[in-house]
Amino acid sequence: MTRTAIITGGMSGLGAASAIRLAEDGVEVIRFDLAAGADVVVDVSDAAAVDTAVARVGGADILLNCAGIVGPNMPLWEVDGAAWDRVFAVNVRGTFNLCHAVVPGMRERGWGRIVNFASIAGKEGNPNLAAYSASKGAVIAMTKSLGKELATSGVIVTAVAPAVIETPMNADNTPEVLQYMTNLIPMKRLGRAEEVAELVAWLASDRVSFSTGAIYDISGGRATY
Numbered sequence: 001m002t003r004t005a006i007i008t009g010g011m012s013g014l015g016a017a018s019a020i021r022l023a024e025d026g027v028e029v030i031r032f033d034l035a036a037g038a039d040v041v042v043d044v045s046d047a048a049a050v051d052t053a054v055a056r057v058g059g060a061d062i063l064l065n066c067a068g069i070v071g072p073n074m075p076l077w078e079v080d081g082a083a084w085d086r087v088f089a090v091n092v093r094g095t096f097n098l099c100h101a102v103v104p105g106m107r108e109r110g111w112g113r114i115v116n117f118a119s120i121a122g123k124e125g126n127p128n129l130a131a132y133s134a135s136k137g138a139v140i141a142m143t144k145s146l147g148k149e150l151a152t153s154g155v156i157v158t159a160v161a162p163a164v165i166e167t168p169m170n171a172d173n174t175p176e177v178l179q180y181m182t183n184l185i186p187m188k189r190l191g192r193a194e195e196v197a198e199l200v201a202w203l204a205s206d207r208v209s210f211s212t213g214a215i216y217d218i219s220g221g222r223a224t225y
């Protein structure tokens, strides 16, 4: 039986790498993204559009919530409220919208895997990234709650918490900022999208069976919890 996966943000970076890796495992991938060329062009923050899109593709066995934005890069007191709200609309409400639309079908079928994309920023709180860090903290807590709610249903919910990975999301960072972030990583290098995709492929499979509501570190040793 071929499994299907909805991958939000599947047109770039970690979502694109995960799409390639899941396809290698024989999963049929459906990429939800704002970007042209996606299988379904949809804004994850738009609940009605998400509901329509999920119904149209008939739900999914696997959901990867990769779509995300960084938002304002400045001290909290300089952050515009609308920019703060947009980060939460995409990163938190978007993750909620997809889970909300997909979980009923997974429960009915008695099998599902949801992998949310958090960040080490959600554990540590990166300076000048208060909105992003707070939104990823919310994704971590949402994952723990939903994992417990679905614990006996056959649906497993986890999150990954990467440190900085070489993707288009980090393309605008200056060499100094990248050096600063690399110095925080005991392995002294940035992560690669394929390394995250490998962990995600495991979390999206039958190979994970006694773990839910858990946050998986992929930070080259940076995380201390």
Ligand SMILES: NC(=O)c1ccc[n+]([C@@H]2O[C@H](COP(=O)([O-])OP(=O)(O)OC[C@H]3O[C@@H](n4cnc5c(N)ncnc54)[C@H](O)[C@@H]3O)[C@@H](O)[C@H]2O)c1
Binding pocket: 008, 009, 010, 011, 012, 013, 014, 015, 032, 033, 034, 035, 042, 043, 044, 045, 065, 066, 067, 068, 069, 090, 094, 117, 118, 119, 120, 161, 162, 163, 164, 165, 166, 167, 168, 169, 170
């Ligand atoms: N790259 C990193 O260093 C890193 C580290 C930790 C966590 N993450 C998280 O991993 C996820 C993927 O990051 P990435 O580096 O691949 O980013 P990316 O910028 O390369 O890709 C993000 C994708 O999401 C899509 N997207 C953005 N807003 C959307 C919306 N409203 N609706 C639908 N699609 C939307 C974009 O079009 C893009 O294709 C994000 O949630 C990010 O916060 C990334």
